[in-house]
Each structure stands twice: as structure tokens, then as C-alpha cells.
Amino acid sequence: MSILIHDEPLPYVPRLAERPLTAMTLVVIHCTELPDLATARAYGERVLHEDGTGNSGHYYIDRDGTISRYVPENRIAHHVRGHNAHTLGIELVNRGRWPHWWDSRHQTMTEPYPPAQIDALCALLGRLRASLPRLAAIAGHEDLDTALVPASDDPSLRVPRKRDPGPLFPWARLQASGLERIVATRPL
Template identity: 55%
Template sequence: MFVDHLSYVERLDKRPVDHIDLVVIHCTELPDLATARQYGERLVNHESRTGNSGHYYIERSGRIEEWVPIDRVAHHVRGFNECSIGIELDHPGRFPHWYRSDHQEMREPYTRPQLENLVRLINVLRGAIPSLRRVSGHEHLDRERLPAEDDPATQIRRKVDPGPLFPWPRFTAAIGLEFFDTPVRALKPVSAGPPR
């Protein structure tokens, strides 16, 4: 694993590792990991002078990078940051038209090295964090909808990652964590912007 912490990592809140019980799987929805790094370094939380990112990133080649240590709270999913580890898979997703109604389908499959190393990483994390017991996708935790940028009358999902091409049954069987899904509730619109 390659460790390359974000420039603001010391400003992220510390947390006890035994409070972590959830892994959230994401995809970057960007063309490559270099672009994801640029997004991760952006300071979007002005009060804390930090950005949005996951803890780990897995390139299409399978290479794993740690951008945030697990004893720090990374900003990667609404409402679950303090109890979770965010793992981002390098994947274009809906890039560059995240919020167009005619560009919501994710077409590129995840690579075998990515998926194999994702399983390896989670199994290492399970050994290091006994409280880890659940796994979910970003799309299962953030169900908000917003008006499509090309057709405001059409509501689209804000988050769709890791998407329908992610092999959930095979993956959960390989890691031994309980799949966690939030119930569908009233979805209120939010303003559009880059994913994160």
C-alpha cells in the first residue's frame, strides 16, 4: 500500500478506531486518480479548511493508496463519516456529465485487480478493527435527488456509486461483513455541483 496523505489531514477530526463499524464503497466518477487527487485536495469545508475524500483509493491496476489514516474522519458520505471508512475505486462513473438526465448509466466494469485488492484491503481492515461489521455503497446511504441540469423537471440521483456493475453478492460473501442499506425516505432536492 502506498501512503500519500492529503495536505490537510492533520486538520481532520481524530476519532477512536473502535468507533468504526462501517465501510462505504465509492467510485471516484472522475477520469483518473490524478484528477481525483486534485478534487481531494480542494478545500471545500471552509470552517475546518479541509476537503472531501475517502480514506483509501484503488486504481484500476489494483494499486492501493491511503490518503487519510483511519483514525481521522474523512468527508466522504453524508451522515456516516464519523463511524465509517471510505474506499474509492478509480472509475469514470458518469463523468463529465454527472447531472445530465441522459448520462446516468455507468457502463465501464470495475477491473479484476481493483475488486481483488478491495477484498484484500477490507480483510486487513477487519483484522485491525474488530468493531467493523457493516458495508454499504454510497448510493445506499445518500439517496437524495436533484433536478437534472439538462431538464430541471427530471429528478436524478445525486449519488449512484458504486453502481449496478459492482458485484455486491460475490463481494459481501468474500469479506464477511453485513450489507447495510438505509430505508428510502422522503427525498428532498439539493443543488447541483461536482460529485462529493
């Protein structure tokens, strides 16, 4: 299946470390936990690190299935703590817990992933499997970043730092990708 990818590199892409395409072994699925793609882009453009870069996935898929590439595969994007060098990040536009990420009363993620978005994700995964020789596994952000943080409404409570892509993500749809699913080591 042919897919259209809109190349929209972030301004700091030349500052991101390079890597060989053979370095990537794992795809990490995220949800933006933001209201729309424009807000996600603005977050991605923020410079947060001393080297002049910020946090961003490689690919973003909007609710209608539109795919944008913000960071090329041969660059290391900052999208999951401790795993960036060997991973490729795919962000799905979804509100998640926005805007109360760490409020203990707002931990339920209620926005479903539209079929067009998941169809585009499946097509992108097929393309990536064909072009990245060592890509073998897939995980959710919540599976790799299992840290708990104090709740914003009650610091005596702890909530997951990351919950994306969350309980409504249709993992079964990705079985045909041939990627081995890595599962969280803590209960969510």
C-alpha cells in the same frame, strides 16, 4: 495475504477530526466518477470546508489494483453526508457518470470494475477487518446518500445525487469479507 498500501496523506489531514479505531462500524464503497487517480487526487486536495479540509475517501484503489491511503483510519474523512464519524471510505477509480453526473440522459454507468481492482479491494477489506474491531457492515455510497437533485439538462426531472459504486459493482465478490451488506432505502 500481504498487501502494499501507498501512504499519500492529503495536505489537510492534520485538520481532520480524530476518532478512536473502535468508532468505525461501516465501510462505504465509492467510485470516483472521474477519469483517473490523478484527477481524483486533485479533487481530494481541494479545500471546501471552513476548517480547511475537503472531501475525500480514506483509501483509493486504481484500476490496476494499486492502493493509496489519503486519510488514516483514525481521522474522519468527508466522504458521505451524515455518516462520516463511524465510517471508512474506499474510492474505486471508475468513470461512473463522468462528466455528466446529473444529466438525466447520462445516468447509465458503463465502466466495469477490473478484476485486479476488486481483488485489491477484497484484500484491503480483509486487512481492515483484522485491524478494526467493530467493523461489521458495508454499503455503497448510493445506499447512504439517497437524495435526488434536479437534472442539469432539465430541472423538472430529478436524478440520484449519488449512484456509486453503481449497478456494475460486483457485490457478490465481497460476501467473503464477512461484512453485512446495507441496501438502499429507495429504488435506483
